[in-house]
Amino acid sequence: MILVTAANGNQGKFLIPRLLAAGQALRACVRSEESARSLRTVGVTDALVGDMADPEVMAHAMYGVDKVYHVGPTLHPREREMGFAAVDAAREAGVKHFVFSSVLHAILTDLTQHEVKRDVEEHLLSSGLEFTILQPANYMMRHRLRPVLEQGVFLLSWALNRHQSMVDLADVAEVAAAVLADSDRHAGATYELVAPGRYTAHDIAEVISEVFGRKVPAKRIEADQFTAASHGADHEIRFPYHTEAARAISRRYSSHDFVGNPNVLTWLLGRQPTTFAHFVERELEALRLEAL
Numbered sequence: 001m002i003l004v005t006a007a008n009g010n011q012g013k014f015l016i017p018r019l020l021a022a023g024q025a026l027r028a029c030v031r032s033e034e035s036a037r038s039l040r041t042v043g044v045t046d047a048l049v050g051d052m053a054d055p056e057v058m059a060h061a062m063y064g065v066d067k068v069y070h071v072g073p074t075l076h077p078r079e080r081e082m083g084f085a086a087v088d089a090a091r092e093a094g095v096k097h098f099v100f101s102s103v104l105h106a107i108l109t110d111l112t113q114h115e116v117k118r119d120v121e122e123h124l125l126s127s128g129l130e131f132t133i134l135q136p137a138n139y140m141m142r143h144r145l146r147p148v149l150e151q152g153v154f155l156l157s158w159a160l161n162r163h164q165s166m167v168d169l170a171d172v173a174e175v176a177a178a179v180l181a182d183s184d185r186h187a188g189a190t191y192e193l194v195a196p197g198r199y200t201a202h203d204i205a206e207v208i209s210e211v212f213g214r215k216v217p218a219k220r221i222e223a224d225q226f227t228a229a230s231h232g233a234d235h236e237i238r239f240p241y242h243t244e245a246a247r248a249i250s251r252r253y254s255s256h257d258f259v260g261n262p263n264v265l266t267w268l269l270g271r272q273p274t275t276f277a278h279f280v281e282r283e284l285e286a287l288r289l290e291a292l
Contacts, residue, residue, distance in 0.1 A: 001025040001064055002180055005052055005086060006071040007044070008035035010139060011101060014173035015069065017042060022177065029061045031073065053081035058089035065093060067180055071101045072120070075113060077241035083120030091127050097183040098129045099176065104137045104165070104192055104260050111252050112245040132179050132186045136172050136193040137165040137260050140279045142287065148208055149287055154218045157226040157246065158253035160201035165260045167195045168274035175268045194260035195273040204276070211280045223250035 007016055007028035019026050020043050027046040028039050036047035050057035052073075062068070070086045072079040083100070090098050106118040124131050147155045172193055179186040199207075205218035223246040227235045236243045252258075265273045 001027055002067045002069065003027045003029060003061055003065045004069045004071070005029045005061075005082075006031075006073045007047075008038055009071060009073060010141070010169055011071050011173060011176070012039075014169050015176050016044060018173055018177040019180070020044070022181065024180070027061065027065065029057075053078045053085055055085050055089060058085045059092065062089045062093035062095060065090075065095055067097045067099065067183065068095055069099045069101070069176055069180060072117065075242050075245050079113070080116045080119055083116070084123050087120070087124050087127050087129065091129055096130060097132070097180075097187065098124060098127075099132045099134065099179055100124055101172075101176070102133050102135045104135045104194065105258070106135060108252065110248060112241075112248050130183070130187050132183075132188070133190040134172070134176065134179070134193055135190065137167045137195070138258065139172075140166050140168050140195075140274075140276060140283075142283045145208070145280065145283055145287060148212060148216055148284070152214075152216060154201065154205045154208055154216055155221050155226075156201040156204075156218060157221055157223045158250045159255075160218050160220050162253055162255075163198040163200055163257040163259055164253065165194045165198055165258065166276060167193050167265065168279050171195065171265065171269060171273050175265070178268065191264050191268060192260050193265045193268075194262050195265065195275060196262045197276055198257070198259045199276065207277050208280055208284075211277065211284060223247045226250075 002019060002024050004012055006012060008030050026044060028044050029048045029052060030036050033049050036049050039047045048061050052058060068090050072082055102117040102121055103114055106114050106121055108114040121133055147153055175193060201218035205216050209216045227243050227246045262273055
């Protein structure tokens with residue numbers, strides 16, 4: 001049996017259907033009953049609801065599990081505790097293979113979410129568990145294209161002239177499924193998952209413009225504006241961790257590029273990774289259909 005944590009999140013929505021289609025015995029761990037219901041509608045019969053930072057919840061989740069795919073919830077203030085609890089419970093349960101979704105360049109300690117994932121990597125490496133670590137670049141995200149349709153502009157919360165590497169979540173899920181299916185081949189590996197291309201915000205806007213069929217400019221917004229859009233005007237009070245993490249991202253990405261190399265992902269997929277242009281073509285069409 002495979003356990004997937006944060007199973008209704010960004011990665012889980014791509015990975016869970018793949019695992020189900022492959023006939024894998026599957027358990028999903030989520031934070032809310034709403035997420036559990038959503039997973040049940042796509043065929044997950046074993047959905048556990050609980051706090052992943054709670055060792056008792058993790059011990060229950062690991063019972064009877066052979067393999068784990070651990071994803072920390074995006075920018076959760078207890079992500080480090082969740083990762084440690086998952087590793088410890090997996091070790092106690094005798095899990096055979098622990099696959100951890102980390103981040104590209106986890107050694108960057110001036111980024112909150114990187115520092116957390118680096119600590120979880122270290123805890124996993126010291127656990128004695130058989131492991132594989134995936135280190136994806138920045139995700140290509142559908143919601144970042146919404147302002148293109150709604151406002152005719154691409155928004156970014158850091159310097160527009162800095163380069164970034166990205167990766168398609170569907171490609172990450174394809175790699176994760178392959179790693180889980182062939183543990184012996186991938187045991188002990190750490191893989192950087194990076195699509196081709198290094199893009200400034202202006203480069204991204206140019207690709208979107210070509211696909212969209214009209215000029216789409218890039219515009220910088222402040223980190224607090226970005227956070228307020230998803231968490232409300234009182235985000236600094238209600239979501240201090242998210243607020244500071246977004247500010248740290250803006251500071252780092254405004255002063256340094258964030259880039260990687262696509263060779264490893266190309267080898268793992270056995271094909272060329274999804275390009276940003278192909279992602280935009282796919283997702284803009286999906287957004288148009290949603291708007292109908």
